[in-house]
Amino acid sequence: MRYQKPKGTLDILPGESQKWQYVENVAQQIFSKYQYQEIRTPIFEQYEVFARSSGDTSDIVSKEMYDFEDKGGRRLALRPEGTAGVVRSYVENKLFGPEHNNPYKVWYHGPMFRYERPQSGRQRQFHQIGVEALGSDAPEMDVETISMALNFLNELGLKDYKVVLNTLGDVQTRKNYHQALLDYLTPLKEQLSADSQIRLMKNPLRILDSKEAQDQKLVADAPSILDYLTDAAKKHFQVVTNLLDQIGVAYEIDANMVRGLDYYNHTIFEIMVTSPAFDNREMTVIAGGRYNGLVAQLGGPDISGVGFGLGLERLMLLLEQANNNLPEFLGPDIYLVDVNDADSAAVSKLLTQLRQAGISAERDYLHKKVKGQFKQANRLHAKFTLTIGDEELATKKAQLKRMADGSEFTVDLTDLSGILQQIKKG
RNA sequence: GCGGUAUUGGUGAAGUUGGUUAACACACCGGUUUGUGGCACCGGCAUACAUGAGUUCGAGUCUCAUAUACCGCCCCA
Structure with missing residues (x-):
């Protein structure tokens, strides 16, 4: 019998592990300047923690989750992402209480699990670093989150990135826009790709993100969410963009950018890079956004949150390509x-x-x-x-x-x- | 979940129309130097060709299945 590692997993061997330590150390240093502290939550949680937060129809929950029953008959799942566990912990430990500093700012790093087809920079067990700031709905908090992400990349010596921004608005915005999109797309249903016809039922927002040429043509004339923002949502987004302008962060607004997870609203952002590491195709390294309502959804008070996550496997590919002087293990004195x-x-x-x-x-x-x-x-x-x-x-x-x-x-x-x-x- | 390509020693690999001892190189180990490295020379190093079946007198070379890797789709970090 010859044993091999499970499909989609990776041994991080000495030589490679130094790079990981380096990145984790940089994260620790930078994030603590912003007063983020490390949190360590379980690698598995009750299935419902992820199912409720990400949304039952999301791909992550419907086909990518490693869920299982333990010997006591409990339905558990390996975490597919970091936010849900952190929010569960925040609620369970009542970290919103008056004796705690709020916004409650934490960061984490560790393995995540998704059952999907492995490709370069995509594993079934992959690793993320993430941050969450809970307890403030101030747009300033969104901006701090974005600039901290950029600060982190800069510290690692990565420069060729761009910030892409969008807003999903508040609940009312979402509702209005959802309807407008349905009104526009339903008559065109036959012209949509097969995948998008299904999306029309499940999550029409995702059609905006389709790579099919036929979909993109239709999407080009679709209503924009930016025209459906409520006054409050519009104001929030304006403050975000104004602040970014003032601190000199360049960004693009992509009104068609969406999220695979249901819990996002208001500001969402991605930091994209174009690197030979990915065949010079545009690739997202950091994705984040605001998720007001998630805390309540997991049984806590109506408290807002904003954060981001980044994939370490992808980051490592970039760092190697950028060939910055990564630390080496030193021989004995x-x-x-x-x-x-x-x-x-x-x-x-x-x-x-x-x-x-x-x-x-x-x-x-x-x-x-x-x-x-x-x-x-x-x-x-x-x-x-x-x-x-x-x-x-x-x-x-x-x-x-x-x-x-x-x-x-x-x-x-x-x-x-x-x-x-x-x-x-x- | 769907499609394509690949899989030979520690590593890079050569392996012709299926037919003797699986080329070559690097690395490693040992020796030349009975207590001193990087060079040179000499020697050693795959009962084994991802795994399992099958075809054949005979298979690394053909067929099938399985596993894994890579690429594309889906989706995403």
């Missing part, structure tokens, strides 16, 4: 060579002392000969080697060799700080 097994205990003892003194140190564990140990030290990119044998142990003097140029220094084995000093000099 010193590699201890033991000449024969009898000296092994002394070597291990010194090794421990060196590590306790705060430097990275390594030795041989394969009983290699001296030559082999030097090869190994070279391969690990060790900065120094220290050779220890009977003679050295007897005289307490040993040769510290700088691997870069081969120069050697005699050091006193009883003088740990002297050795450390020499190593720190490089």
Whole structure:
């Protein structure tokens, strides 16, 4: 039997994992400047948490969710996205209460699961970093969210992106527009693609997003949601765009941009990039928006939220392409060579002392000969080697060799700080 | 869920109309150097061609099924 990882999953091996740590560290740094703190919620939740929040007819719920029954007969699901779990936690822990700071700002990172066909940058287990700000319906909060996303990308050295913006308005807007769209499209039903004919019943907004040429032609003359905004919704969006203008964030408005999840309203945005990593096709790396009403939907008070999520697999492809100086794993500062097994205990003892003194140190564990140990030290990119044998142990003097140029220094084995000093000099 | 392409050692791969020991290179290990790396030379390294069936005297080479990867659709991060 030959085992292989499940379809659509990835081993993130050493070498690769450094990049992930780097990105997560940058996220942590940037987000904390905006006073976001990390939250860790379960990887699985009650099925209903996702079904209720995302919408029963959404693709995620209807065909992409990993749902299962546990041994106690509970219906659970692996999280397909991060927001629902965070909101559930916010409600369950009553984080809206007066003793907590609101807006309550959290970020998270971790694996998400969707049962779909894997492709480049798309996995069944994939990873997202996301942020949520709960408890403010101020448009300023939308803008902060967008600018934080951009700040994050900038810090990673990614520059070639554009911000695409739209508004889905409030409940009344949605209702009015929904009807207007139906009025327009229903007579044209026969001209729509087969997929879009189904969408017409389930979620007509999605037709706006169709890639079928025949649909796009019809959509071009469809009513725009921007003409159906209520006064309040219009005002909210205006403040958002004004603020973006004032802080110098360029954006495009795409009135046809929609969302696969039902819980969004008001401002939605995507940050898109065009990169050789995706064959120079436009690709969304960050998507977010406002979801007033979701907290209430999951049993909490009528509290607003806004956030975004980004796919780490896609981000990694971009970073590789951008070829920014990503961190590499460094070899040991010193590699201890033991000449024969009898000296092994002394070597291990010194090794421990060196590590306790705060430097990275390594030795041989394969009983290699001296030559082999030097090869190994070279391969690990060790900065120094220290050779220890009977003679050295007897005289307490040993040769510290700088691997870069081969120069050697005699050091006193009883003088740990002297050795450390020499190593720190490089 | 639908369609297309692919799958040979640790890696990159060659494998002719199905017919002896699965080429070559890199990496790795060992030796030349009985205590010192990066170079050179020598040697070693796939009972095995994704898995399972089938056709055949004989299959890495043909057929079918399954798995996985990649690409497109759907959808999305």
